Amino acid sequence: MTSTAPPPSTPPSPTPPPPPVWPPANSSVVARHLSKSFGALTAVSDISFAIQPGVTALLGPNGAGKSTLIRLICGLTAPTAGSIEVAGGNPRIDAVARGRIGLVPQQDGVFEREQALDVVALAAVLSGMDNPTKRAREALEIVELDPDIARPLGTFSKGMRQRVKIAQAIIHEPTVLMLDEPLNGLDPRQRRQMTELFAQLGTGNRTVLVSSHVLEEVERFGSDVLVIAHGRMAAQGDFRAIRDLMDDQPMQIRVKCERAREVAGRLVSGGVVKGIEITGDAELEVITTDARRFRLEIGSICQKLNSRITEIKPLDDDLESVFRYLVGKGP
């Protein structure tokens, strides 16, 4: 008779963290290894991302592949590789998924001989909406266009055409709204109003993806960005969080505090900063690669020196700076 030794007891191990779920359950746009080539030119290369409801800005330098990506998301062109899912379906073949998309395309082309109300009402008709003319009037009023303008679109200014394009895109209350350079041609007041509109449209369960090169205005849409450069994904998420993660890019921070010179000395001796400049009696600018440690240290130093801090302000965590760093044009 042989006795079998009990299996050695394994030491209890901590429960491993669950693998991150990707894509998140509430994603309305999911791209998996998406690529698009035009002959030898690769416009979009192996991009994967998921976009949740809210406003996300699609950023990238000219020729980065932004418009191609928007066309892929809308199903207007087939990917060379990978897949795209919008509101649970492939818009290229799924009419229900297409019905959930609103698109403001980049190109200026409109039905030149049609009137604005007719074009927007047709968009409502083709989306299966009731009362298309009433809805078209409401949509045109939202974009501040008079529905009763009895002129063909061919006589409209660029800004007026742009607003017609926005009206036809929002008339069916899409779940996913894609806006490719939607502020082109608008005057400053209209830009502000449309920016507010896009931000408001991004509330609730609607996803708004805005491609724009005017970073100052993009910043007003919200803080979520999807940055592509040379057809590849450069970053996705809250741009300030992205900036914090960019350890390789020193961060410039302005500090307003009493006894600035002494504080600067302590910061240098503590090795927290890579550079420091005293810019005033009670103001200094530092360069650091570890913003988190710097914030801890500055508080501690000022406490010890009995120095009152009135401002700590990062100088290069605005969207433009983050964008420059990401696309390789950093200062």
Add this chain to the structure above:
Amino acid sequence: MTTPQYSPPAAPEAIPDNPPRVKPIVALGGMYRLLLRQQLTKGRVLLALVMGALGILVCTIIARESEIVDVVPVVEFLSVFALGLAIPILSLVLASSSLGHLVEDETLVYLWLRPAPRWILALSAYLASLTVALPSTVVPFSIAAWVGLEGDTSGTLALAYATALAVVAYCGIFVFIGLILRRSLIWGLLYVFIWEFFVARAGQGAARLSINTYPSSLLSRLTEVELPLAERSMTAAITVPPVVAVIAVGLTAWQLNRANVA
């Protein structure tokens, strides 16, 4: 203009399972009306009027030159001018622009992205071009036949039937060509002159693959005037052009499904 209240549409709380579905007949009507309005330009109407007037003028001259009613020269002229030249060219100008113009000015996206089946867009484009092409060819060339044949109803009707059949087929083909080819007018003219006029007249085998032979055969059989390479049976003459149109609309829908839309 009054300043509107700022009230964007409410965001849905959850993605609806069944967003509104457009009824095919409603989508067809909407697209058809839009595309029809796009078809009616001054240039195209002028071209139709000039072609029709030319046909009527020549038939009038033929009728005056002959002391008796001679069917043969009138039918031969209309076979060449109307069926061989004016109808294909007019159909080309109208039908190739139906979707081709939307591709060129990048407005196709506004129809393509809507949740309607693509065959509806293809059919709308075809019907819109047919709506303009049919009256602008059947009416003037029937008048031309009636004038040339000095009121002969059967000859006039024969020409009207043949014209209608030709338009039905050509419009289908040219809607498709307009969608798939840039500079579709040039390619269409090359097709009309090289294939329909030259290659198809080389022999019976090639003639079977031309559109012109079917309406010409119908005209020939109904008027009992012998026309070159118009030797298709009555059944073939009547059925092939509509079948060609159905296939062309199907191909257009298929192409719309796989198109890269700007």
